[in-house]
Amino acid sequence: MTVISLQHVTKDYGHGRGIFDVSFNVEQGTVYGFLGPNGAGKTTAIRHIMGFSKPEKGIVTVNGLDCWTNAKTIQENLGYLPGEVALPENLTGKQFIQMMMDLRKVKDDTHCKKLMEFFDLDASGKVKRMSLGMKRKLAIVTAFMHDPDVLVLDEPTSGLDPIMQQRFIDFVKLEKKRGKTILLSSHIFTEIDATCDEISIIKDGYLISSFNKQELLKMTEKVFNLTVQNAMHYMQLVQMIESNGFNLLFKNEQTNELQIGCYPNDLSKLIKILADFPISSFNEVPFSLEKHFMEFYDRRVGGEIQWQ
Numbered sequence: 001m002t003v004i005s006l007q008h009v010t011k012d013y014g015h016g017r018g019i020f021d022v023s024f025n026v027e028q029g030t031v032y033g034f035l036g037p038n039g040a041g042k043t044t045a046i047r048h049i050m051g052f053s054k055p056e057k058g059i060v061t062v063n064g065l066d067c068w069t070n071a072k073t074i075q076e077n078l079g080y081l082p083g084e085v086a087l088p089e090n091l092t093g094k095q096f097i098q099m100m101m102d103l104r105k106v107k108d109d110t111h112c113k114k115l116m117e118f119f120d121l122d123a124s125g126k127v128k129r130m131s132l133g134m135k136r137k138l139a140i141v142t143a144f145m146h147d148p149d150v151l152v153l154d155e156p157t158s159g160l161d162p163i164m165q166q167r168f169i170d171f172v173k174l175e176k177k178r179g180k181t182i183l184l185s186s187h188i189f190t191e192i193d194a195t196c197d198e199i200s201i202i203k204d205g206y207l208i209s210s211f212n213k214q215e216l217l218k219m220t221e222k223v224f225n226l227t228v229q230n231a232m233h234y235m236q237l238v239q240m241i242e243s244n245g246f247n248l249l250f251k252n253e254q255t256n257e258l259q260i261g262c263y264p265n266d267l268s269k270l271i272k273i274l275a276d277f278p279i280s281s282f283n284e285v286p287f288s289l290e291k292h293f294m295e296f297y298d299r300r301v302g303g304e305i306q307w308q
């Protein structure tokens with residue numbers, strides 16, 4: 001079942017800025033990764049989902065409700081973590097939490113306490129004296145204190161230290177297990193890689209690629225490093241690899257090391273060839289979403305930085 005849906009959404013801020021004809025669906029119980037460089041249009045799309053912005057063209061819905069005409073309901077029910085949070089500086093963390101509980105009409109603070117413990121939030125001091133990371137944690141706790149079914153996260157780990165970034169990734173995974181539907185915008189490949197089922201890449205306001213991670217893994221070339229025990233067998237194997245059309249990515253005649261690229265359909269053929277050779281080490285280079293999609297990010301042409 002589709003929970004979040006954008007269909008042909010356009011918001012044109014002029015000079016090529018905004019989002020253009022953006023369409024995607026987030027299905028119930030999945031984590032959808034929305035990946036794109038700075039200024040790509042992630043926040044603009046998210047602001048439409050939250051009902052803060054009216055689309056010029058197209059339609060945005062959550063659970064079938066139009067986000068603009070039902071903005072109040074959407075904003076009350078979704079768990080929204082904005083990229084930049086503005087908190088009342090003169091309150092203590094505890095006062096702010098209580099204020100948000102009253103506003104959200106949350107009577108039971110069990111979930112809130114669990115979140116505070118999970119994210120190691122010390123809410124006793126004044127907000128204005130809190131570190132950036134502590135403010136971020138306060139925003140996280142208040143965004144999810146009502147245990148929402150749909151979470152919209154705009155670059156959620158910015159401002160968190162590496163341990164807290166990992167904890168946030170764990171939180172997303174746990175929420176997914178609990179059946180939550182999550183949209184996660186980021187320009188950090190590793191957090192998208194670790195959590196998302198479906199991924200879209202946005203650049204200059206256009207969705208330029210959408211894919212299912214498992215499907216992508218099945219189609220992607222696997223890369224193996226191996227070392228052959230002696231020079232004679234090394235030379236023979238290099239020949240076999242090349243004559244059978246495998247991708248020889250790297251070779252070192254001094255150390256008898258090879259790196260071979262092989263598509264999943266050809267794996268059995270490769271294994272049969274390797275079985276006849278004395279191999280002293282063998283490992284697969286883990287798939288990296290980052291490497292795969294760097295080309296979408298890179299504004300350089302032909303590897304060189306262009307001024308125009």
Ligand SMILES: Nc1ncnc2c1ncn2[C@@H]1O[C@H](COP(=O)(O)OP(=O)(O)OP(=O)(O)O)[C@@H](O)[C@H]1O
Pocket residue numbers: 013017018036037038039040041042043044045083187
């Ligand atoms: N209210 C606005 N008026 C004019 N231009 C805007 C407005 N909001 C966003 N933009 C422009 O639209 C483009 C997309 O911005 P947006 O904030 O959606 O990008 P983003 O992908 O979230 O970027 P980042 O990763 O840096 O947060 C940018 O060029 C931005 O300057």
